[in-house]
Structures are given as structure tokens and as C-alpha cells.
Amino acid sequence: MKYGKIAxxxxxxxxxxxxxxxxxxxxxxxxxxxxxxxxxxxxxxILVLPAMNESTDAExxxxxxxxxxxxxxxxxxxxxxxxxxxxxxxxEGVYDTELLYSxxxxxxxxxxxxxxxxxxxxxxxDVSYMVLASSLTVTIESEAYSTxxxxxxxxxxxxxxxDLTSNSGGGGLAGxxxxxxxxxxxxxxxxxxxxxxxxxxxxxxxxxxxPYHPAHRTDQGVVIRKR
Amino acid sequence: MKLGMMMKxxxxxAAVALMTGCATKPQALYNYGTYSESYYAYKQDTSAENxxxxxxxxxxxxxxANESVSKRVAPGMYANLGYIYFKQGDTKQxxxxxxxxxxxxxxxxxxxxxxxxxxRKAEAKxxxx
Numbered sequence: 001m002k003y004g005k006i007a008x009x010x011x012x013x014x015x016x017x018x019x020x021x022x023x024x025x026x027x028x029x030x031x032x033x034x035x036x037x038x039x040x041x042x043x044x045x046i047l048v049l050p051a052m053n054e055s056t057d058a059e060x061x062x063x064x065x066x067x068x069x070x071x072x073x074x075x076x077x078x079x080x081x082x083x084x085x086x087x088x089x090x091x092e093g094v095y096d097t098e099l100l101y102s103x104x105x106x107x108x109x110x111x112x113x114x115x116x117x118x119x120x121x122x123x124x125x126d127v128s129y130m131v132l133a134s135s136l137t138v139t140i141e142s143e144a145y146s147t148x149x150x151x152x153x154x155x156x157x158x159x160x161x162x163d164l165t166s167n168s169g170g171g172g173l174a175g176x177x178x179x180x181x182x183x184x185x186x187x188x189x190x191x192x193x194x195x196x197x198x199x200x201x202x203x204x205x206x207x208x209x210x211p212y213h214p215a216h217r218t219d220q221g222v223v224i225r226k227r
Numbered sequence: 228m229k230l231g232m233m234m235k236x237x238x239x240x241a242a243v244a245l246m247t248g249c250a251t252k253p254q255a256l257y258n259y260g261t262y263s264e265s266y267y268a269y270k271q272d273t274s275a276e277n278x279x280x281x282x283x284x285x286x287x288x289x290x291x292a293n294e295s296v297s298k299r300v301a302p303g304m305y306a307n308l309g310y311i312y313f314k315q316g317d318t319k320q321x322x323x324x325x326x327x328x329x330x331x332x333x334x335x336x337x338x339x340x341x342x343x344x345x346x347r348k349a350e351a352k353x354x355x356x
Contacts, residue, residue: 062270113335
């Protein structure tokens with residue numbers, strides 16, 4: 001049952017990806033314009049650090065960790081195993097995210113051999129109940145740095161709010177995406193992790209395809225947002 | 228002759244379709260099976276049963292790796308599996324899967340070597356006491 005739900009989710013994300021792919025001839029910001037350094041550096045691997053939790057939900061950090069490996073891998077990059085990474089960092093005594101986030105990116109090359117290190121802040125992770133409706137919001141901010149140059153490769157703010165009673169999800173592609181996913185999960189119990197999946201998917205389908213993806217080095221022209 | 232010409236005409240079209248993503252089947256690069264859900268359940272409650280369920284989910288995803296575009300086992304899956312064996316005290320299987328991760332994804336070699344070294348040290352310590 002759960003598997004079906006995820007399959008439906010994956011299918012809707014891919015449908016959205018295909019839609020953006022087909023719209024490549026329209027004027028807009030392309031991947032090549034949005035991420036020039038990614039094409040220049042051509043990184044192979046991404047290390048995701050344990051997230052900094054600024055939301056009111058104490059569990060958000062742990063749950064977010066369970067959603068991040070897949071979208072990065074599906075985009076074609078090598079992603080370091082989350083559970084091992086966070087445990088190893090704990091053992092090395094740098095589990096305090098404040099400390100972790102103050103370290104320069106090249107340190108993570110020394111230890112993990114990672115090309116890119118990703119810092120994530122969970123800003124919001126909550127549900128608001130109203131008389132007739134309830135909605136879920138997951139808001140994430142992330143920044144990625146090159147471990148070779150310590151330069152920022154990209155940053156991203158993503159917020160997903162889903163009205164659980166109707167399927168309104170806002171305008172544009174993002175709205176469509178949320179709508180599609182909203183429909184897929186509407187009947188099931190509301191689950192934060194589903195929304196973290198959506199927020200992640202939005203970020204990663206915009207990124208240039210990594211070395212394990214068939215579109216690697218050929219997707220500079222794909223339009224990801226309106227000009 | 229005619230067929231050859233048709234092929235020539237169709238090939239660029241197919242190439243364009245592929246590049247734009249219009250022709251990609253709605254199938255993922257890797258098959259994760261129920262890994263994410265089982266990991267989530269384990270995070271909610273780090274019991275031995277949930278660890279076992281996660282191990283089973285990973286084993287199944289590895290078995291069904293062919294049901295994906297890449298036909299490969301997803302990044303991190305062998306490593307995550309090895310780590311579960313390590314938690315269960317099976318260092319031999321742990322190292323085996325860390326080596327598998329390394330050979331399938333050379334990007335992990337640096338990290339896996341470090342982890343294998345740690346396992347060896349833990350083994351040596353265990354043997355002495």
C-alpha cells in the first residue's frame with residue numbers, strides 16, 4: 001500500500017519533469033544559466049550534512065534525513081549514506097550542527113572525499129488546523145559548496161504547503177506538482193515526510209543531471225523557471 | 228534503402244526527444260523499494276524489529292535493482308546494508324558490503340576505506356579483550 005503511494009508520488013514528479021523537459025523551447029531560465037558552476041566543476045558526489053533544525057518539531061531533523069538520499073541519487077549524483085554519515089560525525093564529536101556548519105567545505109573532502117557539501121536548514125515543519133481545513137507546511141533552505149574551491153555552487157529556498165481538504169496548491173508548475181501529489185496522498189494519513197519528499201524533489205529536478213544520469217552534460221538548455 | 232532513409236530522418240527526432248525528456252518513461256533511475264519508509268519507521272522507533280525490517284527492505288531493493296532505468300543498485304544501499312550488519316555485530320558481512328559499495332561507486336572509496344579501518348580496529352580490540 002505504502003509502496004503504491006510512493007510509486008504514485010514518483011510518477012507525478014516524473015510527469016512534472018517531463019513537462020518541463022518538453023517546454024525547453026520556451027524562453028526562460030535554463031539549467032546552464034542557473035547553475036554555471038555546476039557544469040564547470042562537474043561534481044560527482046554530494047555529502048548532505050545533518051540538517052539544522054529551526055522548526056518547532058524536534059523530530060524534523062531525523063525525519064528529513066530519511067527523505068534526502070533518493071532525490072539526489074535519482075538526479076544522477078553519488079550521495080553518501082545518511083545514517084552512516086550522521087553517526088560517524090557524532091563519533092568524531094562534531095554532531096553539534098552549529099559547529100558542523102562553521103567548518104569550511106574542504107574539510108569534508110579530507111574526511112569523506114565528497115565533491116559537494118550541502119547544508120540544510122529546516123525553517124518550518126508543521127501542520128495548522130482550522131475548523132474545516134488543515135494544511136501542512138515544510139520549508140527548507142539549502143546551500144551547497146564545492147569542497148575544492150569552497151565556493152557556493154547553489155542555494156535554494158523551498159516551501160510546500162498542502163491544503164489537506166481540497167487540492168489547491170498554488171499556481172505554476174509547483175502548484176501542479178503539489179496538486180498531483182496532493183491527490184495521490186489525500187486519502188492516506190497526513191505525513192510530514194511526504195512533504196519533505198515534495199520539497200526535495202522540487203529542488204533536485206532543477207539541478208543539472210549528475211554523472212549517473214543519461215542527461216548528464218546535455219541538459220544545459222532545459223528551462224527550469226520563467227524569466 | 229527506404230528503411231534506411233526513414234531511420235536517418237527519425238534518428239535526430241529521437242535524439243531531440245531524448246534530450247528534452249519527452250521520451251523518457253516515467254521510471255526512476257534507481258529502485259529504492261520501501262527503503263525510505265522503513266528508514267522512517269526506524270527513526271521513529273530504533274527497535275531491533277525495525278532495524279530488521281529496514282535490512283529486509285534494502286535486500287529487496289537490491290534484488291530488484293533491475294526494475295529501474297540504470298539497472299544498478301542505488302548509491303549508498305550496500306553501505307547502509309553493511310552498516311546494519313555492523314550494528315548487528317556481523318563485522319564480516321559489514322566489510323563485505325562496504326567493499327561492494329566501493330566497487331560499484333568509486334566516489335565512496337575514501338569514506339568506505341575509513342569505515343573499514345574503523346571496523347578492523349574494533350575487531351582487533353574485541354579479539355584482545
